[in-house]
Amino acid sequence: xxxxxxxxxxxxxxxxxxxxxxxxxxxxxxxxxxxxxxxxxxxxxxxxxxxxxxxxxxxxxxxxxxxxxxxxxxxxxxxxxxxxxxxxxxxxxxxxxxxxxxxxxxxxxxxxxxxxxxxxxxxxxxxxxxxxxxxxxxxxxxxxxxxxxxxxxxxxxxxxxxxxxxxxxxxxxxxxxxxxxxxx
Amino acid sequence: xxxxxxxxxxxxxxxxxxxxxxxxxxxxxxxxxxxxxxxxxxxxxxxxxxxxxxxxxxxxxxxxxxxxxxxxxxxxxxxxxxxxxxxxxxxxxxxxxxxxxxxxxxxxxxxxxxxxx
Numbered sequence: 001x002x003x004x005x006x007x008x009x010x011x012x013x014x015x016x017x018x019x020x021x022x023x024x025x026x027x028x029x030x031x032x033x034x035x036x037x038x039x040x041x042x043x044x045x046x047x048x049x050x051x052x053x054x055x056x057x058x059x060x061x062x063x064x065x066x067x068x069x070x071x072x073x074x075x076x077x078x079x080x081x082x083x084x085x086x087x088x089x090x091x092x093x094x095x096x097x098x099x100x101x102x103x104x105x106x107x108x109x110x111x112x113x114x115x116x117x118x119x120x121x122x123x124x125x126x127x128x129x130x131x132x133x134x135x136x137x138x139x140x141x142x143x144x145x146x147x148x149x150x151x152x153x154x155x156x157x158x159x160x161x162x163x164x165x166x167x168x169x170x171x172x173x174x175x176x177x178x179x180x181x182x183x184x
Numbered sequence: 185x186x187x188x189x190x191x192x193x194x195x196x197x198x199x200x201x202x203x204x205x206x207x208x209x210x211x212x213x214x215x216x217x218x219x220x221x222x223x224x225x226x227x228x229x230x231x232x233x234x235x236x237x238x239x240x241x242x243x244x245x246x247x248x249x250x251x252x253x254x255x256x257x258x259x260x261x262x263x264x265x266x267x268x269x270x271x272x273x274x275x276x277x278x279x280x281x282x283x284x285x286x287x288x289x290x291x292x293x294x295x296x297x298x299x300x301x
Binding site for chain 1: 202204205206207210211245246247248249250251278279280281285288
């Protein structure tokens with residue numbers, strides 16, 4: 001499939017050449033000499049070489065984009081798991097040791113997912129084009145909502161709504177990031 | 185790179201694997217208690233001997249924002265932000281980003297405490 005654009009371009013070139021040859025002001029030489037042949041050979045070699053380099057770069061770029069988008073999805077998944085853990089535990093008063101451990105584990109997974117995204121972005125060619133500051137600030141804010149006192153004793157009554165607000169912010173930020181990476 | 189000698193403080197081994205809330209009134213293993221009983225003493229010892237206090241955050245179940253802010257932000261409020269930044273370092277292999285977070289609590293120690301109120 002990747003050769004289709006190449007074949008179409010070649011066909012268009014041939015058609016354009018034939019049509020140009022029909023113009024009355026142009027004289028087309030019906031034979032070709034050694035100079036012409038070598039010019040065609042050099043031109044074709046250059047074209048194929050440039051195309052090969054471009055294809056390789058394009059494939060690497062596409063691969064990096066795919067990895068970054070996958071890592072954005074991982075962040076989203078980790079936040080959804082954290083939401084599920086929180087919704088299961090937040091009514092406990094006091095919070096059990098198991099719930100505290102699960103919540104802190106969920107936060108660690110979510111934070112690790114963002115950290116992995118950051119590491120991948122630094123290694124990619126897009127490191128200056130995508131801004132991770134909003135999602136990192138949001139990570140800290142989310143952590144603060146889930147672990148501010150009276151945690152780890154219990155949660156205040158308003159924490160559920162704050163937590164849902166944070167979930168929404170995570171989703172919005174992950175969508176923004178994925179679209180930003182896709183546009184590159 | 186800082187070549188000064190280090191004094192180590194491992195929270196999980198020397199205080200608790202399950203650090204608690206912000207204040208003593210809220211429950212056991214609080215940040216307030218950690219600051220008063222262990223951190224201040226160890227920090228002063230490091231400063232007086234010209235060493236760096238190296239706090240190891242690994243080994244526990246995890247830390248709440250309130251615990252970290254009260255302990256290390258509280259240390260900065262009591263000893264001064266620059267003095268703390270000059271004489272403290274952190275090891276956090278389990279959560280690498282925690283080190284930056286704690287340094288930001290120290291840098292924002294004053295505004296952080298105002299936010300809390």
